[in-house]
Amino acid sequence: MINESYVVAEEKELVNASLSGDKRAFGEIVSRYQRMVARTVKGMLGDSVFAEDIGQEVFIKLFYSLKEFRGESKLSTYIQKIAVNLTLNEIKRRKRFFSMFSQKANNEMFEFEIADNDTEERKEASEIVNKALLAMDPKFRIILTMRMLQGYSTKETAEILELPIGTVLSRLSRAQEQLRNILIKL
Amino acid sequence: MNISQIKQLMISSLNPDADTNMVSGKLKEAGITYNFSPDFKDKVLDKLFTASSKINREVEFVKYMNFAFYRVALTGVAAIVVLLISIFFMEGSLSLNSFLGLSDNYNESIVCLLTGK
Numbered sequence: 001m002i003n004e005s006y007v008v009a010e011e012k013e014l015v016n017a018s019l020s021g022d023k024r025a026f027g028e029i030v031s032r033y034q035r036m037v038a039r040t041v042k043g044m045l046g047d048s049v050f051a052e053d054i055g056q057e058v059f060i061k062l063f064y065s066l067k068e069f070r071g072e073s074k075l076s077t078y079i080q081k082i083a084v085n086l087t088l089n090e091i092k093r094r095k096r097f098f099s100m101f102s103q104k105a106n107n108e109m110f111e112f113e114i115a116d117n118d119t120e121e122r123k124e125a126s127e128i129v130n131k132a133l134l135a136m137d138p139k140f141r142i143i144l145t146m147r148m149l150q151g152y153s154t155k156e157t158a159e160i161l162e163l164p165i166g167t168v169l170s171r172l173s174r175a176q177e178q179l180r181n182i183l184i185k186l
Numbered sequence: 187m188n189i190s191q192i193k194q195l196m197i198s199s200l201n202p203d204a205d206t207n208m209v210s211g212k213l214k215e216a217g218i219t220y221n222f223s224p225d226f227k228d229k230v231l232d233k234l235f236t237a238s239s240k241i242n243r244e245v246e247f248v249k250y251m252n253f254a255f256y257r258v259a260l261t262g263v264a265a266i267v268v269l270l271i272s273i274f275f276m277e278g279s280l281s282l283n284s285f286l287g288l289s290d291n292y293n294e295s296i297v298c299l300l301t302g303k
Contacts, residue, residue: 023231023234023235026231026234027227027231030226030227030230030231031227034221034222034226034227035220035221037222038220038221038222039220042220043220047220052222052223052226055222055226056226056229056230056233059230059234060230060233060234063234119217121217122216122217123217124189125187125189125192125216125217125218126217126218128189128192128193129192129196129213129218132193132196143200144196144199144200147199147200147204147206147209148195148196148199148200148206148209148210148213149210149213149218149220150206150210151206151207151209151210151211152206153206154202169202172200172201172202173200175200176197176200176201179196179197179200180197183193183196183197186193
């Protein structure tokens, strides 16, 4: 039976209802986490229409893998892991494609769109952030996305990226150095 | 927030002990927001639930095809068995000639049959 109060439902209730094929329950999961997924996917791939396809893939993969979700971690962490994996796979795929068929440089593989209704100041801010993100090496870009856009701590970043904390700390310092060099030029 | 402040925030987010929630909050205020198109949820649900109903239809079709195949195969085997039994009773053996209906024909009778002489 369809629950009318999914807006305030617990994660577990939403997961169980989605597993039994309840479209509205899964719709509520999409509504709750789509902004979070958008930050990861668009932060990594650029704010383009192609990123939206990857975003859809994230939720489709989530739907089919929900039965494997045991509730040991938060649903948001589980979704974030799927988003990170699909995004990194897409970057690898594009790299292969561009190395075979195009002379474009790595940072030209991605593009971003800026909303027309923003003020000049906001547009400029958005442009700087996106240009800096896309100019970074993907393994540093994912760290910057998790920290700057998602607000994750070092421990949470390590858990989502499935990396030891030591590796994350070392990447933080190298990513900061790369970001400084990029921002000087922008 | 001016551009140099945004750049500083970006760099500071990579400090190991940074208050990353504060950084992401300030960037949101500065207009660094990401979202999908307004019909994103509908697109996802359409893909999922249209696809799963299509898959269900395909699974049912395959199930009925299997069922139909067994029915046809069983009927075919039964017909072959009946045919073999009838040949055995009519011809007294299951040789190749019996199958081809040639057991009572001699060369002469075939010539008669074909030429009418």
